[in-house]
Ligand SMILES: Nc1ncnc2c1ncn2[C@@H]1O[C@H](COP(=O)(O)OP(=O)(O)O)[C@@H](O)[C@H]1O
């Protein structure tokens with residue numbers, strides 16, 4: 115599904131080399147809900163961005179569905195990102211002038227598909243995330259939890275191989291966070307592979323597998339319940 119082989123990412127900070135990620139090898143299997151934990155600055159976002167092809171390692175390799183993300187053209191990489199990866203962020207990144215249904219359909223609208231063809235699928239996804247009554251609302255008319263649901267529906271519209279979420283509950287109160295985590299859990303139980311970054315152990319516990327980073331290195335890799343091997 116997703117594989118990292120000895121992936122490292124280093125930055126030059128004022129003449130000094132800093133490793134954001136250090137020699138990480140990892141295989142994410144289809145159907146997993148992987149939680150990535152670790153303190154601030156431990157490399158969680160860097161790891162997620164490498165997995166989704168949003169960023170490239172300075173050494174090592176990344177594969178999505180056995181397709182290498184190195185040695186391919188920018189256009190090919192863009193297509194893989196658009197078609198095989200769904201991304202959700204802490205700040206929902208919705209377009210303020212578009213309705214919920216238009217925001218959900220955006221990945222397909224950007225490819226030139228007319229909204230009339232996108233609308234049924236966008237509305238169906240909004241129903242799936244519990245927003246069937248909010249399809250015509252604009253982001254400012256929605257709560258934080260509802261905006262994150264729209265962002266989740268948008269990430270699903272291309273039927274991605276993997277769904278990546280960077281601190282998806284980081285900007286939500288605890289009650290709303292729980293609702294969003296339950297939604298991610300139910301998507302996972304329907305077969306969606308999910309990778310979620312969090313620094314909250316309670317959120318991480320929703321995973322079928324929890325990995326912990328420290329100073330850019332893989333510190334712990336724990337499978338939970340029936341997925342344990
Ligand atoms: N664009 C960048 N330039 C320089 N250093 C960076 C950059 N992005 C991340 N880093 C450094 O890499 C480390 C890991 O960052 P990050 O992956 O964002 O951590 P986390 O998401 O766990 O908080 C941090 O020390 C951070 O300062």
Ligand SMILES: [Mg+2]
Pocket residue numbers: 158159160
């Ligand atoms: Mg981060």
